Amino acid sequence: MLKRAQALFLRSLGALLALAAVGKANAESAASQLNMPQGVTEVSQAAYDIHMIMMWICTVIGIAVFGFMFYVMYAHRKSRGAVAENFHENLLVELLWTIVPAIILIVMAIPATTALLKVYDTENADIDIKVTGYQWKWQYEYLGEGVKFMSELRTSQDEIYGREPKGEHYLREVTEPLVIPAGKKVRFLITGNDVIHSWWVPDFGVKRDAVPGLFTSAWAKTDKVGTYVGECTELCGKGHAFMPVVVEVKEQEEYDQWLAAKKQEAAEYASTIGKQWSFDELMAKGEEVYNRSCAGCHAVNGEGIPGVFPALKDSAIALGPVEEHLRVVVDGVSGTAMQAFADQLSEADIAAVIHYERNAWGNDMGDITQPVDVLNYKQGK
C-alpha cells in the first residue's frame, strides 16, 4: 500500500515538473515568472527587496526548524527502537525561543519601516493624475490640463468566450492607455465612482484602493520607457477581471506631443457640441454607446435582468418625458447601481444613448435628443 502511495507521489511529481517545463518553454510571456517583479520604480524595488529579505529569513528559519523536525521524525521512531523520555519543561529554551524570534522581528522591522516610508513619500510631484474606478473601467484625468478619458478593456467577447482565438495581449489591452512621461514624479490621486476598486501596477509597486468618497494617493517615477500592465484588485462585480490597467511611459518629448494632441481633441470636441445630429446618426452612435456602457446591466435587448436590473424596453422612463430620462442618465439614481454618467460619457454620447433608448426595441417615441440638450440640462442646474 505504501508503495502505491509512493508511486502515486512520484507520478504526480513528474506531472508537475512536466507542466512547469511547459511553462518555461512559453518564454515570451511572463509564464515562467515565479517571483515578484522588481519593477521600474524606487517603490517597486523597495517592495521587492523587503520581500526577498523576508523570504530568505523565512527560508533559513524553515530549513532549521523542519530540518530538526525531520531528523527527529527519523531518529526517534518507535520502529527504530526509540524509547520515550519524559521531560516536558525547560524554562531556558522557552525563554530563548520567545526572545530570539522577537529580536529577529525587531531587526526586520527596520527595513520594513524604511520601505513603507518610501511608499508614502507622495510630496512634491511634478504631475497629478486623478484615477477613478468605474464599473468596469478606469478614468484618467490630468489635473490642470483639461484632459480626461476613459480606459476600457479592448479584448472582444468572442475571444473571452472562445469563439475566436485569444490574442497575444488577451485581457492586457485597453482602448486608451494612461500615458506618463519618463523621469517625472507622477502622483496618482485614486478614487472610486461606484463600488470599491483597486488600482494596481505591479511594475510601479503601486496598489491603492479606489474608494468612493475618498482619495488615496500613490506615486511613481521611472526612467524606463515602456508599457506596463496591471489589474483591478478589489472585487467590484462581474467585470472585476475585465478592467485592466495599462500605462505607457514615454520620453518627455513624445509625452508633450501626446498631451498636446489630447488637448486639441478636447478643444475640437467642445466646438462641435452645437452640431445638430440626424435621427439615424444618433441611432447608430447610440447603439454603440448603449452596448458598451449600458448593456452590461440593462441587456442588449433592453430587457434588463429580472429582479436585479430594470428593463428599458417599454419602461416608464424611456417612454416618459425626456427631462426625467436625462436626469436618470446624467445624475444616476442614488442608492442603486445606476450611476451618474455625467462624467463618464460625453454630451454627444449621452444624447445618442438616450435617443437610442427611446427609439429602439419597439420603444417608439420618435423624438430627438441633441448633445446641446444634454449640455443645457447640465447647465440648467
Next chain:
Amino acid sequence: MAHGPATLADGWVKYASRWIFTTNHKDIGTLYLWFSFAMFILGGAFAMIIRAELFQPGMQLIEPEFFNQMTTMHGLVMVFGAIMPAFVGLANWLIPMMIGAPDMALPRMNNLSFWILPFAFAILVATLFMEGGGPNFGWTFYAPLSTTYAPDTVNYFIFGVHIMGASSIMGSINIIATVMNMRAPGMTYMKMPLFVWTWLITAFLLVAVMPVLAGAVTMMLMDINFGTSFFDAAGGGDPVLFQHVFWFFGHPEVYIIILPAFGVVSQIIPTFSRKPLFGYSSMVYATASIAFMSFIVWAHHMFTVGMPIAGELYFMYATMLIAVPTGVKVFNWITTMYKGALTYETPMLFSIAFVILFTFGGFTGLMLSIAAADMQYHDTYFVVAHFHYVMVAGAVFSGTAAVYYWLPKWCGKMYDETMGKVQFWIAFIGFNIAFMPQHFLGLAGMPRRYADYGLQFADWNMVSSIGAFMYGAAQILFLFNVIRTITHGKPVNDPQVWEGAEGLEWTVDTPAPYHTFEKPPEVK
C-alpha cells in the same frame, strides 16, 4: 438511566425525535460533525466549479456573475458551515469527557444552537435559486458592493448570518459555562487538556466578536432598506468604516478557526510521541496572547486602503509580533516529538502535516505583515495561498486528524489504517499541488476573485486545478472510510485505544457509553 438512546429498531419516528430533541452532548456533537461534513462537501463542490472554470483562460463553463456567487458561497460555507461547526462538534463530544462532566452545562440551549444552523444555511443556499442570484460580493462582503450594488437576496444573506451568529454565541456561552463550572474535582485549570483550554479561549473570542459581525450586517440592512448611510459616501457615510468593523470581527475569526485546531494537534502529537506535551503552560499563555493580539491587528487586511502612515506602521508592527507566540507553539510541538517514540498512524500524519504546512502559512503571514510588500501581495493569489495553508492545511487537516483519532472512541470500531494513509497522501500531495503554485501566480500578478485571466497565468492555474481535484477526491475517500468504519470496522474494546493516549476520555469504555461521568471522577 433506565434505557439507552432510541435506535432505528424503535421505528423511525422515535429515532428521528431522538435526534431532533436530543440534549445529549454526544448526540449533538455527532449532529454538528455530520452537518459540517455535509457543508464541507457542498463548499467543496463550489470550489470544484471555481477551479474547473479557472482550468483554462477564457470563460468556458459559467458566467462571471455566477463565478462571483461561487467564490462568495465557497468562502461563507467553508468558514461558517464547515470549519466552525466541525470544531463545535468536537467540543461537544470531547469537552465534557475531557473534564469529567456528565454533559454540557446548558443542554437545551445546546440543542437549539445546533438546530438553527441548518435553517441558516438553507436560507443562504436557497438564494442561489432566487431571482438575482446568491451573494456575489465575496465572503468579506465589502460595502457598497454588498449594499447599494447587491442583489435583493442580500437580505436573506443578512438573516442567515444573524442566525449563524446567534448559534455561535449560544455554543460559546455553553462551552464557557461548562468549562468554568463542571470540571471534576481536582481538575484545576492548569490540568485541563490543551484542547479544552484552546476552546475556552476561542469561546471568549466568539462571544466578543460575533456581536460585531451582527452589527456590521445590521448596518448593511439599515443602509439597504431603511435609508441610512453608514457605508454610503454619498450620504455622509464611509465604505472604509465597513472594513474596520468587518475585520475587527474577521481577524479574531481566523483565530477562532485555528485555536481549536491547535488544541487538537496538542492532544494528538503527545499520544503518538508517547511523551507528554512539552511546555504545557507556555502553550496556554501563547494561546491567550495570540487571542489577545488578534484584537489589535485587524487593519493589516487594509494596508492598501489609504490609512495614515502611523496607522500602517502600528498595524504592521503588531501583526509581526503575532509570529512570536505562534512560533512558541510550533517549537513546543516539535520538542514534544523530540526523544519520543514516534509512530505514524493516520491522525499523527495529519498532525505532522499540520505543523509543517501551518508553519509555512505562518511564514507567508509574516511576509504579508510587511506593509510595503503587502502592497504587492494584497488581493492576489498569494493571499489565497496563505490562507489556504493556514485554514485548510491548518484547520481542516487538524479536523481530519481529530476524526481519525477519536472515531474509535466514538463508535467502538477501528478505521482502516491503509485507507487512512492513502487518503492522507492524496490529500497532502493534492493540497500542495493546488496551493503551492498559487504563491507563484500571486507574485506574478494574478489578482484573486478573477473569473478569467491573462495567458501568462495559464500553466500554473491548470496545475492548481489538477491539485484541487485531487484534494477533492481525497475527501470522498474520507467519507467512505468513516462510513465503512461505522458499518464494518474492527471492534475496539480497550478504553485506552491508543497506546500513548492520556486524559479522562480514554478512561471510559470504548465505545463511549451514552452517558459518561454521571459520577465525577477523581483527578489527582
